[in-house]
Amino acid sequence: MxxxxxxxxxxxxxxxxxxxxxxxxxxxxxxxxxxxxxxxxxxxxxxxxxxxxxxxxxxxxxxxxxxxxxxxxxxxxxxxxxxxxxxxxxxxxxxxxxxxxxxxxxxxxxTTDNLTVADLFAEWLKDGVARQDGNAELTRTFNKDVLPKIGKKKIRELSERDLLSVLRSVRERGLNRTVVILNNDMGQMLRWGEKRKPWRGLMVDGNPADLVDVEKLLDADYHEERDRILTAEEIRELRDIFARLESDYSDLPAGEKYSGIRPVTTRVQCAVWLCLSTLCRIGELLKAEWKHVDLDAGTWFIPAENTKGKRGKRQDHHVFLSPFALSQFKRLHAETGDTPFCFPSKSKTSHVCVKTVSKQIGDRQCRFKNRKKPLPGRQHNDTLVLAGGANGEWTPHDLRRTGATMMQSLGIALDIIDRCQNHVMKGKVRRHYLHHDYAQEKAEAWRLLGDRIEQILSADNVIHGQFKRA
Known part of the structure; x- marks a missing residue:
């Protein structure tokens, strides 16, 4: 071929x-x-x-x-x-x-071996955690305190010393409560990863969060459960402080007002008295919209999505406003009634941050803060310290506790107080079968509380001492 x-x-x-x-x-x-x-x-x-x-x-x-x-x-x-x-x-x-x-x-x-704390946080944020605020606060605290310090640390090299370094840096700012919360959040993230690939394969020596004893980082006198209650004298003192700050600022010459101590805003004052007289949480109040407040009927509706609680267990809440609480809403309406929100942001397109009032009250009790210098654009004084500081710092949530204790001292049944605070009824069977809303009982409880607050604030009615717990 x-x-x-x-x-x-x-x-x-x-x-x-x-x-x-x-x-x-x-x-x-x-x-x-x-x-x-x-x-x-x-x-x-x-x-x-x-x-x-x-x-x-x-x-x-x-x-x-x-x-x-x-x-x-x-x-x-x-x-x-x-x-x-x-x-x-x-x-x-x-x-x-x-x-x-x-x-x-x-x-x-x-690539897996090089996965970092920041990588785990991003994955956890996407698939492992869903907080009520859309994880906004979680993101803020991790971006501020965790990721800058250990974000680039490889998971396989992460140790309890790394976690302790984060917590100690927060403790140095005197934030015991933040230390506890941050420790819980880091532990939750690491436990989530410990159950899933590829993260569990990187924790060859176990979960470092299990080795952290957060109690050793806290002040000896710190208690996780606060029990601060404002006395009758402190409530009157708070009223007088609000009035004095307004008067002092008004009397300042025009050239000195810029550097003078500004009074507590009407919005914050209203928030204080509403927390005390309705037993609401400060976050629920700051999210309030005028469409949910009926000034004629004297009611305030708090939708479930604005309340605190686990997903699926949050419930709507109806507040029957006492004459005192109603007067505070009317005072507030005169200032913000032209917006959809009772406490509008500067843009008026949403409500203010739910931490706004807590920060403003805390900034005026700086002796209890471990701050080396004033925070930019914030107050830094002791104008809202009560009783000379003898009873410690007070917060908006302490007003809720104080109001509940006042109800207790008035002889109101504990289950009615729980319902006024919108506590979820314990027991699945009871929640399923018992549906009486106790509207009349709650309305009477709020009315009695409002009357007591008005008595305390009345110059002709002096009530001494602290409210008794039953």
């Missing part, structure tokens, strides 16, 4: 479809005529172990005759060594694929 030539292949037509071409050395071609023209599929025929085999060489004109013959020569050499070239090529391909897979696996392993 003569050698095939390019001219011979180029002269092939559709009439040659199916024709077999042969060349010395075992090269066999099969002519195919298709829409793309003439193609010749070549193979190498050989015998190995007494059996006939063939090995694909490729096609012309995609490969030249020279390339096809070179392919044949390589295959022929392997056959001479007793190797099937088709199986050899298949094995080589498998080896290449295995090498690629190994390279990818190694790259993925190295």
């Amino acid at each position: 003569a050698k095939l030539t390019v001219r011979q292949l180029e002269s092939l037509t559709e009439a040659d479809d199916g024709k077999t071409l042969r060349e010395d050395g075992g090269i066999v071609g099969k002519v195919r005529a298709g829409v793309r023209g003439i193609t010749v599929l070549f193979r190498y025929e050989f015998k190995l172990d007494g059996r006939k085999h063939d090995h694909r060489l490729g096609s012309w004109p995609k490969k030249s005759l020279a390339e096809l013959r070179a392919e044949r020569d390589v295959a022929k050499t392997k056959v001479a060594k007793g190797i099937d070239p088709t199986k050899a090529n298949k094995a080589a391909k498998i080896e290449v694929q295995a090498a690629i897979a190994a390279t990818i696996a190694e790259a993925e392993r190295q």
Whole structure:
């Protein structure tokens, strides 16, 4: 058999479809005529172990005759060594694929090994936690206190010392409560990761959060559960402070007002008296909208999404306003009634931050803060310290506790006080079957509380001492 030539292949037509071409050395071609023209599929025929085999060489004109013959020569050499070239090529391909897979696996392993606290936080935030505020506060605290310090730390190298360093830096600012919350949040994140790939494989020495004893970081006199209650004298003192600050600021010459101590805003004053007289949480109050406040009927509706509690257990709350509480809402309405929100933000498109009032009250009790210097744009004085500081700092939530204790001292039943505070009834069966709303009982409880607050604030009615707990 003569050698095939390019001219011979180029002269092939559709009439040659199916024709077999042969060349010395075992090269066999099969002519195919298709829409793309003439193609010749070549193979190498050989015998190995007494059996006939063939090995694909490729096609012309995609490969030249020279390339096809070179392919044949390589295959022929392997056959001479007793190797099937088709199986050899298949094995080589498998080896290449295995090498690629190994390279990818190694790259993925190295990527996994290099996963950091910031990576875990991002994953946890996306799939592992859903707070009522959309994780806004969680994101803020981690961005402020955790990620700048240990965000780049590899999970496999994370130790309790790293977590303690974060907590100690917060403790140095005198924030015991924040230390507790941050420790709980970091522990929750790490426990979530400990149950899932790839994070659990990185905690080869266990979860470092399990080794942190947060109690050793806190002040000896710190108690997780606050019991601060304002006395009758402190409530009157608070009223007098509000009035004195307004009077003092008003009396300042025009040139001194900028540097003078500004009075507590009407909005904050209203928030204080409403927390005390309705037992609401400060966050519930600051999210309030005027469409939910009926000044004629004297009611305030708090939708479930604005209340505190676990998902699925939050419940709507109806507050029957005492004359005192109603007067505070009317005072507030005169200032913010032109907006949808009782406590609007500067843009008036949403409510203020739920921490606004707590911050403003805390800034005016700076002796209880471990601040080396005033915070930018914030008050830094002791104008709202009560009783000379003898009873410690007070917060908006203490007003809720104080109001509840006042109700208790008035002889109001504990379950009615719980309902006025919108506490979820304990026991699934009771929640399922008992649906009386106690509207009259709650309205009377709020009325009695409002009357007592008015008595305390009345200059002609002095009530001494602290409210008694039953």
